[in-house]
Amino acid sequence: xxxxxxxxxxxxxxxxxxxxxxxxxxxxxxxxxxxxxxxxxxxxxxxxxxxxxxxxxxxxxxxxxxxxxxxxxxxxxxxxxxxxxxxxxxxxxxxxxxxxxxxxxxxxxxxxxxxxxxxxxxxxxxxxxxxxxxxxxxxxxxxxxxxxxxxxxxxxxxxxxxxxxxxxxxxxxxxxxxxxxxxxxxxxxxxxxxxxxxxxxxxxxxxxxxxxxxxxxxxxxxxxxxxxxxxxxxxxxxxxxxxxxxxxxxxxxxxxxxxxxxxxxxxxxxxxxxxxxxxxxxxxxxxxxxxxxxxxxxxxxxxxxxxxxxxxxxxxxxxxxxxxxxxxxxxxxxxxxxxxxxxxxxxxxxxxxxxxxxxxxxxxxxxxxxxxxxxxxxxxxxxxxxxxxxxxxxxxxxxxxxxxxxxxxxxxxxxxxxxxxxxxxxxxx
Numbered sequence: 412x413x414x415x416x417x418x419x420x421x422x423x424x425x426x427x428x429x430x431x432x433x434x435x436x437x438x439x440x441x442x443x444x445x446x447x448x449x450x451x452x453x454x455x456x457x458x459x460x461x462x463x464x465x466x467x468x469x470x471x472x473x474x475x476x477x478x479x480x481x482x483x484x485x486x487x488x489x490x491x492x493x494x495x496x497x498x499x500x501x502x503x504x505x506x507x508x509x510x511x512x513x514x515x516x517x518x519x520x521x522x523x524x525x526x527x528x529x530x531x532x533x534x535x536x537x538x539x540x541x542x543x544x545x546x547x548x549x550x551x552x553x554x555x556x557x558x559x560x561x562x563x564x565x566x567x568x569x570x571x572x573x574x575x576x577x578x579x580x581x582x583x584x585x586x587x588x589x590x591x592x593x594x595x596x597x598x599x600x601x602x603x604x605x606x607x608x609x610x611x612x613x614x615x616x617x618x619x620x621x622x623x624x625x626x627x628x629x630x631x632x633x634x635x636x637x638x639x640x641x642x643x644x645x646x647x648x649x650x651x652x653x654x655x656x657x658x659x660x661x662x663x664x665x666x667x668x669x670x671x672x673x674x675x676x677x678x679x680x681x682x683x684x685x686x687x688x689x690x691x692x693x694x695x696x697x698x699x700x701x702x703x704x705x706x707x708x709x710x711x712x713x714x715x716x717x718x719x720x721x722x723x724x725x726x727x728x729x730x731x732x733x734x735x736x737x738x739x740x741x742x743x744x745x746x747x748x749x750x751x752x753x754x755x756x757x758x759x760x761x762x763x764x765x766x767x768x769x770x771x772x773x774x775x776x777x778x779x780x781x782x783x784x785x786x787x788x789x790x791x792x793x794x795x796x797x798x799x800x801x802x803x804x805x806x807x808x809x810x811x812x813x814x815x816x817x818x819x820x821x822x823x824x825x826x827x828x829x830x831x832x833x834x835x836x837x838x839x840x
Contacts, residue, residue, distance in 0.1 A: 412503045414492035416540050418463040422476050422488040426468040428457055429469055433457055434534045447520045452616035454723050483757040489537035497524050497542035502805040515835030518596045524682060530542060554598050557820045560654045561840040566763025568742055569616040572822040573651040574815065575627020575677055579641035597778035603788055605641060608817040610673055612648060613769050615760060618741055620663040623768055629677030631719060648677055662690040667697060669755045670705040670770035671715040679723050695724050699732040701754035711790060734825050748773045750795025767812040773799060775817040780826060780834040812839060
């Protein structure tokens with residue numbers, strides 16, 4: 412771990428009054444103000460030949476700076492050390508038993524990622540680690556898609572996170588009303604404003620057989636749409652199944668969370684001009700109300716419900732419909748979350764006293780952990796918010812293993828919460 416001094420943070424009551432000394436009396440140049448919404452402070456940086464001074468004024472009475480000034484008065488609040496890889500630095504410190512305020516990085520000033528080390532570990536000094544904002548090349552590297560097949564014994568079940576390649580969606584649409592300066596630190600966009608996403612179907616194996624949850628986008632997409640979505644087919648679901656010695660013929664049941672193309676486009680294939688079921692030995696288990704919505708699309712959802720993905724299945728006589736929340740197989744049950752679509756469902760996997768949940772588009776990536784970080788694609792966002800608020804609290808308290816369908820790097824992990832109420836994922840797969 413290599414670190415260099417970046418700046419010294421100074422807590423002030425009134426930044427404009429402080430500038431009468433630093434700018435007017437000392438003659439120092441002062442950069443434009445920046446409001447850091449996540450920390451509820453206004454920052455002014457003053458270059459002093461390498462490192463800078465950072466004047467910090469609270470913008471809310473419950474911010475850390477306001478509480479510091481109330482307790483100790485204005486003065487030096489922290490020192491900041493710049494590192495190249497903040498996550499690697501935090502792992503390095505954790506391995507050495509260093510007490511951290513932030514076990515995971517969070518957005519800071521100047522579009523950087525930051526994390527604080529507890530003063531008790533630094534002999535009374537609050538130390539901030541800072542990873543500067545990434546360049547375009549570095550952003551692309553940070554969004555590198557990881558398409559490994561990952562397996563986990565789970566009680567009497569075997570869980571395998573497969574993949575059907577990657578794709579990209581508009582970053583603004585993926586984060587809805589969340590301002591870009593906040594989300595782009597966690598999901599850097601490309602030059603077409605799209606963020607990298609994965610498609611990760613879940614395979615559940617048990618003594619009762621093999622069940623596949625979702626099946627990716629498949630290979631039917633026209634070249635124009637494939638370019639719009641940056642659909643990657645170099646490695647896809649057939650490759651992932653082959654890695655564990657299986658083929659599409661090995662699947663006995665297919666269970667969609669909903670019928671959007673990136674979740675269920677792989678359910679059918681085009682062969683000799685005809686559309687046929689991709690999984691020739693499988694029965695497709697579909698919620699009746701979702702089928703009704705998907706086969707009667709409107710202007711808002713028509714681009715996601717592609718009839719060629721699912722109508723041929725009914726024509727082939729391989730669909731079994733079910734109504735409401737139910738147990739699909741021993742240890743596998745569904746619960747309607749709504750929100751993203753009217754009938755979107757999450758999949759609970761329960762065995763050996765443990766619970767895993769395949770959350771699909773309710774929490775599409777690890778960047779969507781905060782309750783109000785919802786997708787603009789959600790048809791019923793307030794329903795998403797209500798379900799998500801309850802579910803995440805339950806997932807933290809009961810230690811559910813969360814299976815992420817779209818995160819480009821993380822397949823599974825536990826949602827944790829630090830002492831300041833900030834959420835992060837403890838990665839397992």
